[in-house]
């Protein structure tokens with residue numbers, strides 16, 4: 036992105052002036068960037084050319100067949116024969132229609148993939164937000180554990196305690212270093228995922244924009260289930276595939292009943308002496324014209340097997356659409372419930388649990404001031420606040436991801452089955468619902 | 475009511491007026507404050523005396539056992555149990571040989587009884603529920619009637635569920651004045667009851683189950699700086715009656731600036747031949763000690779239990795020993811870890827001034843004094859010996875020039891051959 040190219044310049048400017056404000060990335064910008072730059076989605080869009088090519092191919096006229104023969108008989112020196120496959124011509128319209136359906140199915144698959152990519156970006160963004168907060172909070176916890184350790188070591192050095200409290204505090208502090216490493220790894224993974232999704236060559240460098248507050252009520256669209264089913268691109272794609280299969284079944288049936296018919300014209304030229312009657316002399320040779328029809332009589336092979344295959348494909352696709360609709364409805368209900376419960380959980384943490392933990396810390400500080408307790412319970416109370424903050428951060432992330440999943444479903448996507456980085460690039464004719472329709 | 479003016483009036487009719495309306499309503503007989511012949515009324519600092527009346531030659535009083543909202547010191551209150559609205563209960567003053575009828579109404583949530591501690595009464599009036607009487611049921615009024623036969627300093631307390639009722643504050647003095655003057659007359663006569671309580675910081679009800687973790691030590695159920703000073707004149711003869719009805723602890727009460735003699739216990743008068751001078755009197759649980767002295771040296775003199783933990787207030791025992799620990803690093807870090815964090819206690823407990831503390835608590839609070847914070851609390855009060863005790867009873871003693879310890883003059887040190895040790 037341009038922003039990255041201009042960053043060195045900004046850094047240079049930063050030496051002269053305070054850092055530029057607004058060097059932040061918000062989730063919507065990340066989505067826009069991914070829709071434009073995601074390599075997998077781009078590959079998939081390019082692969083649409085395969086279906087387009089097939090569609091175009093289906094509309095082309097069959098080529099005429101020209102035979103030129105020099106017979107061995109005396110008196111006839113050249114025979115021209117021009118044939119044309121009439122059956123193919125008759126079936127052309129049907130084939131074009133079926134190929135158009137395949138193309139529509141492939142396009143629906145790409146629309147679905149774009150929505151699913153958007154969800155993935157949102158998921159990755161909120162996961163990174165949480166990972167940022169988690170890393171900061173883990174460092175706060177490490178700080179608190181370091182304070183307990185320093186106090187225990189100071190007490191030991193002064194000769195006021197045995198080595199036991201200091202050893203326990205050292206063990207606790209050192210263990211938290213592992214949590215810090217874990218948080219760093221999690222953050223790196225989240226960052227790289229967002230980087231991959233947004234199609235960058237190097238990791239994101241912007242700070243994430245300040246996370247907004249939890250909305251007062253969960254963002255659940257009205258009639259989400261019916262909208263998700265009606266607008267599902269996966270269902271639409273399977274439906275286009277079904278239509279294509281139905282058209283092809285009809286076409287095959289017709290093809291089986293139609294005698295395989297070719298029409299042809301024949302022209303031959305006689306060599307040597309002029310005939311006693313007939314055409315005026317052309318100076319030694321004359322063209323004669325004839326024509327005919329070649330018909331393969333559909334007595335035994337009326338493509339019954341192919342027809343049965345096409346019909347079975349249609350029946351199977353119909354069942355698949357039914358299953359897909361039910362699955363989308365179920366996933367949407369699940370997402371609605373998940374959004375509502377994640378919201379309730381995040382709100383309870385924000386409005387009840389965290390204030391309660393902070394109140395314990397405040398009261399503990401008062402008791403510490405009153406010399407009723409020592410530093411260790413005070414540090415423990417701070418750690419409890421940090422634990423609640425970690426839970427709140429995760430709950431906020433879970434809510435945002437749940438709401439994004441629901442929004443994606445309502446927009447017609449099937450999040451969680453988003454762009455598959457290995458299988459996405461291949462897109463075959465009758466498999467338009469391939470990446471999205473499986474179960 | 476301003477306690478100071480009460481004190482200055484000597485508590486004569488004022489105490490009766492305080493509670494008379496409630497305890498002795500429609501009686502036709504005369505109010506009869508009790509004063510030792512030729513003596514002064516007993517003053518119960520922070521407390522009161524029970525108003526009594528003479529009805530056809532019998533002294534009549536009324537005790538109401540009840541729950542009381544009690545303030546130990548400004549900032550620390552609790553729901554205690556007591557008599558007639560307070561803890562300790564009002565000091566009952568009787569006269570040797572004068573018949574007395576004391577009505578006891580039980581407004582507690584459980585039965586009670588009253589035992590006249592140290593006093594010899596007919597066995598059925600001894601107040602031991604189950605053994606010498608039925609317990610007074612909730613809401614009932616019982617009558618105790620007897621004639622005190624011997625002058626002295628006694629006490630009263632319940633003898634039903636003693637552990638709970640005494641721990642929650644149901645104690646009081648019962649003083650029998652002699653019919654005829656005995657011993658040397660005194661100019662001041664004070665009564666102070668020691669007590670120990672378990673009241674967790676921030677809590678509102680003392681814990682009667684405590685056996686050793688007492689964190690609140692009191693004179694007349696008040697903790698310094700809530701204790702009212704004893705103001706006396708230079709050269710006055712002073713009597714201080716100490717009683718101990720605390721749950722578990724004996725208290726060595728120490729007086730600065732004078733020496734005294736123990737002239738009586740609740741067992742009777744100590745013969746002159748058995749008295750000896752001392753500055754600390756151990757007051758065991760369930761005993762009284764009467765101290766007498768002449769205060770010759772003017773000043774503000776502490777009077778306190780000499781158990782150091784008893785002259786502190788609401789100390790916790792869950793803090794590690796920080797003396798000598800270098801906590802500079804941890805302090806800097808803690809200010810970041812816990813906003814609002816303050817450092818304490820690495821050079822001793824002194825010098826700790828106001829920090830935000832839990833609501834309804836009195837921990838480690840230093841009281842402003844004339845020379846700085848007074849790092850005392852709990853069972854601590856001040857005996858103010860003044861040329862004119864009426865002049866400024868609330869103020870601090872004004873020391874004559876050159877009589878207060880202060881920074882040494884180096885020239886004087888050198889002249890005296892004093893060298894500070896090298897650091």
Ligand SMILES: [Cu+2]
Pocket residue numbers: 723724725726779780781784853
């Ligand atoms: Cu003591």
